[in-house]
Amino acid sequence: MEQTETLLAALFSPEKAPRNQVELSLELRISEATVKQRLGMIYKKFGNTFPQLLDQNGAGKLDILFIKLKQKYYPKPDPLVAPYPEEFRSLIEEKIRRFCGRQFVFETFEQFMTENPHGYFTIVGDAGMGKSSIVAKYVWENQSPCYFNILVERRNRPELCLKSIRRQLIDRYQLPNSEDADLPTLLAQVAGKLTAGDRLVIAIDALDEVEQEPGGNLLHLPKNLPNHVYFLLTRRPYSLDKKRLLVDVPEKELDLRDEKYVNFNQEDIKEYIRFVINTDSDYKDGLKNWIQTRNVPDTTFVEEVANKSENNFMYLRYVLPAIANGDYNDLSLRQLPDGLQEYYQNHWVRMGIDAKPGQLMEIVLYILLEIATPIPCDMIAGIAKVDQCDVGKVLEDDWVEYLKKQNVEGEICYTIYHASFLDFLKAKREMDSRRRIFQEVNQRITEYLEQGMA
Known part of the structure; x- marks a missing residue:
C-alpha cells in the first residue's frame, strides 16, 4: 500500500510531469530516503514489464515509467487526420506486414529521448538491414510525422520533404497562417502546444538518397531544436568527410553493423524466418514443403538461411518467397545464394540474361x-x-x-x-x-x- 500511495502521488496526472523526490517527500510527509527506497521497489516490480528501467542508471527512471505507463494505459484519442500521409500509406503498410524484432533499436531511441531534452537520433546500416521498416513501424505505432526519401521515384528533394512535413504539422497541430513557414518556425509553434510528457518526433528515412545542391544542412534541417522535439533519421554509412548534417543539439548514431548488435540482429533475422515459415499465409505452405522434401529440420533451415542472409532482411524478402514458389527446387539448402548481392547475380544468371543479351x-x-x-x-x-x-x-x-x-x-x-x-x-x-x-x-x-x- 505504501508503494501504491507513492506511485499515485508521483504520477498524479497523465497530463503533467511526475513529482520529484523532494516534492514527494513533502506531499507524503516522509523522508527523501524513504521515498527513494519505495521508488526503488516500484522500479524493480515494473522491471519485467519495462526492462529499460533496470538498464537505466541514476536519474530518469521515474520519467521512463511515466512515459511507458502513459503509452500503455492512456493512449491518445485517434487524431482528426490520417496518422501518416496518404503518399506513404502503401509503403508503411507493406513494410510492417512482416515486421519482427528490432526492440533494441526502439529502446535505445527511447533512452536517448529520456536522457536529452531534444536531439537527432540516426540509425545507420547497409542496404537491406531494415532501416525503412524500423521507421515505418515507429510511425505506425506512434503516429509520428514522417517522410520517406525514395530515389527510384525521384521523391528525394528538400522542398518535397518540407512541403510534406509542413502539411502534416499544420493539420495535426492546427497551426494557422503557416502555409509558407520554414521548418524552425513550425517546430517552435508545435513545441509551444506540447503538454507535459508530450514529444514531437519527426521520422525521416534514407538521408543517403537525398538529392540536394551543395551547401547548407542536409534537407535544410535546423541545427537547433526546441525542447521535446526529436528527429529519427536513417541512412547508409558514409565517411566522416562526407557528413552533411551539422547540429548544435545532442545527437546519437546507432550503427546496425556494430559488433555489439550482431546477436540482436541474428535473433531478429531468425524470428523473421520463423514467422514466415509458421505464420505467413502467402509462403508458409511452400516453405514447409521445400523443407520437408529435403528432410531438413526447421531449426536447421532457420540457422542456415539466417547465416546466408548476412543479417540482411532484403535477402529474406527475396529468397524465402523464391523458395516457396519453387524457384530453388533444384537446389539444396547449402546451395542457396550467400548474401544479397549473390542472390541478385544468381537470379540474373538463372534468367539467362548474359547468355542472351538484348532480350x-x-x-x-x-x-x-x-x-x-x-x-x-x-x-x-x-x-x-x-x-x-x-x-x-x-x-x-x-x-x-x-x-x-x-x-x-x-x-x-x-x-x-x-x-x-x-x-x-x-x-x-x-x-x-x-x-x-x-x-x-x-x-x-x-x-x-x-x-x-x-
Whole structure:
C-alpha cells in the first residue's frame, strides 16, 4: 500500500510531469530516503514489464515509467487526420506486414529521448538491414510525422520533404497562417502546444538518397531544436568527410553493423524466418514443403538461411518467397545464394540474361533504370517498340518481385523497388558500358520522347 500511495502521488496526472523526490517527500510527509527506497521497489516490480528501467542508471527512471505507463494505459484519442500521409500509406503498410524484432533499436531511441531534452537520433546500416521498416513501424505505432526519401521515384528533394512535413504539422497541430513557414518556425509553434510528457518526433528515412545542391544542412534541417522535439533519421554509412548534417543539439548514431548488435540482429533475422515459415499465409505452405522434401529440420533451415542472409532482411524478402514458389527446387539448402548481392547475380544468371543479351526482359529493366521515375506499361512498350501485352508479361512475371506498382493519377506505373537492386544494376551497367544494349535503350527513349513532343 505504501508503494501504491507513492506511485499515485508521483504520477498524479497523465497530463503533467511526475513529482520529484523532494516534492514527494513533502506531499507524503516522509523522508527523501524513504521515498527513494519505495521508488526503488516500484522500479524493480515494473522491471519485467519495462526492462529499460533496470538498464537505466541514476536519474530518469521515474520519467521512463511515466512515459511507458502513459503509452500503455492512456493512449491518445485517434487524431482528426490520417496518422501518416496518404503518399506513404502503401509503403508503411507493406513494410510492417512482416515486421519482427528490432526492440533494441526502439529502446535505445527511447533512452536517448529520456536522457536529452531534444536531439537527432540516426540509425545507420547497409542496404537491406531494415532501416525503412524500423521507421515505418515507429510511425505506425506512434503516429509520428514522417517522410520517406525514395530515389527510384525521384521523391528525394528538400522542398518535397518540407512541403510534406509542413502539411502534416499544420493539420495535426492546427497551426494557422503557416502555409509558407520554414521548418524552425513550425517546430517552435508545435513545441509551444506540447503538454507535459508530450514529444514531437519527426521520422525521416534514407538521408543517403537525398538529392540536394551543395551547401547548407542536409534537407535544410535546423541545427537547433526546441525542447521535446526529436528527429529519427536513417541512412547508409558514409565517411566522416562526407557528413552533411551539422547540429548544435545532442545527437546519437546507432550503427546496425556494430559488433555489439550482431546477436540482436541474428535473433531478429531468425524470428523473421520463423514467422514466415509458421505464420505467413502467402509462403508458409511452400516453405514447409521445400523443407520437408529435403528432410531438413526447421531449426536447421532457420540457422542456415539466417547465416546466408548476412543479417540482411532484403535477402529474406527475396529468397524465402523464391523458395516457396519453387524457384530453388533444384537446389539444396547449402546451395542457396550467400548474401544479397549473390542472390541478385544468381537470379540474373538463372534468367539467362548474359547468355542472351538484348532480350525483352533486359530491355524493360534498363528502360526502368534509365527513366528512373514511375512509368506505365504502355510507355515502356512504346519505348521498346513491342506489344503492350508482352511488356505486361515481363513486368508481372519476370521482374515482379523487384518492381513496385503504384497508382499515379489513375494509371498503374512501375519503378524499381529497392535501392540495393538499383545499385546492382548500375554496377552491371558500369561493367558492361560498351554493350550495345545501353545505347539502344537510350536511343529508343530519346526517339519516344521526341515523338511525344512533335
